[in-house]
Amino acid sequence: MYQYTEFDRQFVRARAAQYRDQLERNLRGELGEDEFRPLRLQNGWYIQRFAPMLRIAVPYGEISSAQLRVLSRIAQEYDQPTAELFAEARARQDALGPVPLPGGGFAHSRLTVGYGHFTTRQNVQFNWIPLDKSADVMDLLASVDMHGIQTSGNCIRNITSDALAGIAPDEIADPRPFCEIMRQWSTLHPEFAFLPRKFKIAVSGAHEDRAATFWHDVGLHLVTDDSGALGFRVLVGGGMGRTPVIATVVREFLPWDQVLNYLEAVVRVYNRWGRRDNMYKARIKILVKAEGPRFVEEVEAEYRAIVEVDGAPHTITQAEFDRVAASFVAPALAQARVAPTTASDTDTDPAFQRWLQTNVAAHKLPALRAVTLSFKRLGQAPGDATGEQLAQAAELADRFSAGEARVTHDQNLLLPWVRESDLPALWQAARKAGLAKANVGLLSDMIACPGGDFCSLANARSLPIAEAITQRFQDLDELHDIGEIDLHISGCINSCGHHHSGHIGILGVDKDGKEWYQVTLGGSDGSLLSGAAAAGKVVGPSFSAAEVPEVIDAVLDTYRRERRSAGDRAETFIQTLRRVGLDPFKAAANGARIAAQEVA
Incomplete structure (x- = not known):
């Protein structure tokens, strides 16, 4: 760290x-x-x-x-x-x-x-x-080097990355030093304190995009050119909200040491031309969509001026990069040789094997693993962690992960430095704390914003919908049969629950002062499972809160009926949806609504 x-x-x-x-x-x-x-x-x-x-x-x-x-x-x-x-x-x-x-x-x-x-x-x-x-x-x-600076306001917000940054086997380069350098550059930047709207940057250093970069104002992919030199592919203009837009690639290769100068050009052009008369049209995605190539030309012209006229003042020197990167070396335990352990009863426990399958990921260091602690369970809203659970997670991080954890995009915590030989002991300790549910990446590992129970902007509540779906899908055998699937819930069009990118998305809407919900299918965050980033499509008229669980059930029944298998692996939900198209799922969703109304 x-x-x-x-x-x-x-x-x-x-x-x-x-x-x-x-x-x-x-x-x-x-x-x-x-x-x-x-x-x-x-x-x-x-x-x-x-x-x-x-x-x-x-x-x-x-x-x-x-x-x-x-x-x-x-x-x-x-x-x-x-x-x-x-x-x-x-x-x-x-x-x-x-x-x-x-x-x-x-x-x-x-x-x-x-x-x-x-x-x-x-x-x-x-x-x-x-x-x-x-x-x-x-x-x-x-007292512990934390703050809330620039987590709100029309400024450059918290810079995000892959939860597996620095440890992913498919990593081209560790994005964390670059994220930290960008954080320091953007914090209280005097020119960018009052942008037209908020501005979000995500950085990925791996072949697989696990940072949803195409959904950000700026997305950065670490890449190498034909000579092996390291640089960035630059994406601009992604975002959710009432107008979902996938970011545009504006540079296929930018030398790594020029990333701050180029970001300065992008944000400066946005600050100059972004709309301030309409908050719904003020995000950079609207400017990029409206201006197209002209926007890119202006950014390139601004970048040339920064480099040629201003002298490229934000060029990252090798010495500065090395200073920051020195904080991101693997902890001592990662270098230690670990003697193989003997088999135990835990090793053959079906629950432990299932947890290994869903909650444990490969690591770039062969002796280590990355382990996700799941906070998603019945009676607890997605993303919530009690004070006691936070303390328990700290203990697990100290015992098993060199005192470090990662907050994930999916609203869980990941332990990045776990010895493979410690997995049985970690599973036992996490299970005792209630943080070892083997559901990571499955339906009940859903994303949800706090919704109308807390947020004054929300049109509808998210949490009872999440609870209703969680109650319906409690059986782990059924969850594993359904397989990997992204379910995302937002309480309003601001999309804090990222409903646009869910394989199944649920959006709370207001109709005559009552809570209703739109359902979308086929969204993607750009990960390997999901495929190219895309916004889901609405399957029909909005549904009442009571109808939503029936609709989800009908959609999943359609998937199980339509999916194909190859050997011992079945198609995922998103693969089946893309193969057969939206129509069978749409018909099932609307049929469930009609059936629910007849019962009522």
């Missing part, structure tokens, strides 16, 4: 002290709400439906056990609303009511407190911290 310098620490602590002064002046009435709002947003503090929401930056997903313990403390000591506030939230939830389940029963929202929430962009959020305690939390975060 990157090790903060003394300058880094002074910077973050000074920022926390500055925020405390701003907060105290606001609470005394000396700094009005209009003046305070942009200041708190620049430090990651939103005001949501009922309470402040804090978004904490976890750059490119890397997090230490010490940081996890501080997050655990924040969850247990600070993520606690007043009784009056919680009663207000509960009353709204009761007014909306639970989601009836097919065959009886109900799925409820989970207005739980004392939780952290892993996001799809490798951040961590809290939903109930009182604003008058927010400066205390900032000081706690600064």
